[in-house]
Amino acid sequence: MILVHSFEQGKLYRRSDLHDQFGGNRQRGISPSAKEAVIFIFSGESGGQYGYSDGWNEDNTVFTFTGEGQVGDQTFTMGNKALRDHISSSKDVFLFRASSNGLCKFDDQLTLLGYELKPALDRNGDSRTVISFMFEPLSKVIQSANEIVEDVRDQSLEELKQLALDDTSSENTSVQERKVKVRRRSEAVKAYARKRADGICEACEQPEPFNAKSGSALDVHHLYRLSDGGPDHPEHVAAVCPNCHARIHRGSDGVEYNQALINKILNKEQL
Incomplete structure (x- = not known):
């Protein structure tokens, strides 16, 4: 096999x-x-x-x-x-x-x-x-990921949201420019979700379970597996604890739990 x-x-x-x-x-x-x-x-x-x-x-x-x-x-x-x-x-x-x-x-x-x-x-x-x-x-994506993580980590919540909404589809940019934009946008979305959560799981609303070396123990979960609007959007991700992440993907009530989380994030984003 x-x-x-x-x-x-x-x-x-x-x-x-x-x-x-x-x-x-x-x-x-x-x-x-x-x-x-x-x-x-x-x-x-x-x-x-x-x-x-x-x-x-x-x-x-x-x-x-x-x-x-x-x-x-x-x-x-x-x-x-x-x-x-x-x-x-x-x-x-x-x-x-x-x-x-x-x-x-x-x-x-x-x-x-x-x-x-x-x-x-x-x-x-x-x-x-x-x-x-x-x-x-x-391998090239992984190699440069750390540099981009450091680049976006200290941005404010509003700055991260602007990066997350950045249009990466323009045909008027070079491949190299597009590579940087795609990576920055992806990392900005993750950083945005974790900063929006502020140490609290966005599903169960409990404090993150441990202090992580990376600065956050929350996983970034994509609320929609296939989104025509693109997965990397502030309204399409949530920062959740590992337990809630597992419940969404493997729990008997995973679909319902994920839908409740979608509603929570939409309410957050509309505030």
Whole structure:
């Protein structure tokens, strides 16, 4: 049995074995697992005949991946929607590059930076719009996270809210600028939720259970697993104690408890 987090970079895997274990569509380039919180993307050379190609940039820091759909404009449905929402749905993305004889080479685990809509030709030679996703290796995200945490930690509640609402989708910024904005926004949302809670669990309304080295023992919980408005929004997160976090995800009344928390946060945000 293959554990999803034990994939080895550069190692060949048989695609049929991956699907036997994890499920997912065996033909498409984007394959959300039916059994685990993961999405496999398979990149090869065939996209060239449809006017696009996937690949790393020159310094191997950004991987561009074109969405699925060979005829007509690509839309945010099925695999394309799963990729766009993978952070809010807490699904990990794993990149495999096609090899031969049904084998594929594991490349890296990726995190979405953003996407652009670009003109291209479909398989019939007709003009259409495709979705160009931009990812970076998860290791790069982790590497720079500490710097950004320090950058936002001392901001006021109002300053954090402004950062949390910052628009990161502009196509007029460079990839590097977008990377910084996405990370700052994500960390600002977490810092905002914890500062808004002020040491009190926003679910059970009890003091945080212990003094944490990081400064807060509260977990940041996404109230909506899939939010078309984007997961990183002050009204979509709550700072909760580990016990309440577990109750939401594993408790028999988790759905009801989460809905009550949604109402609490909406009331807080409207004050």
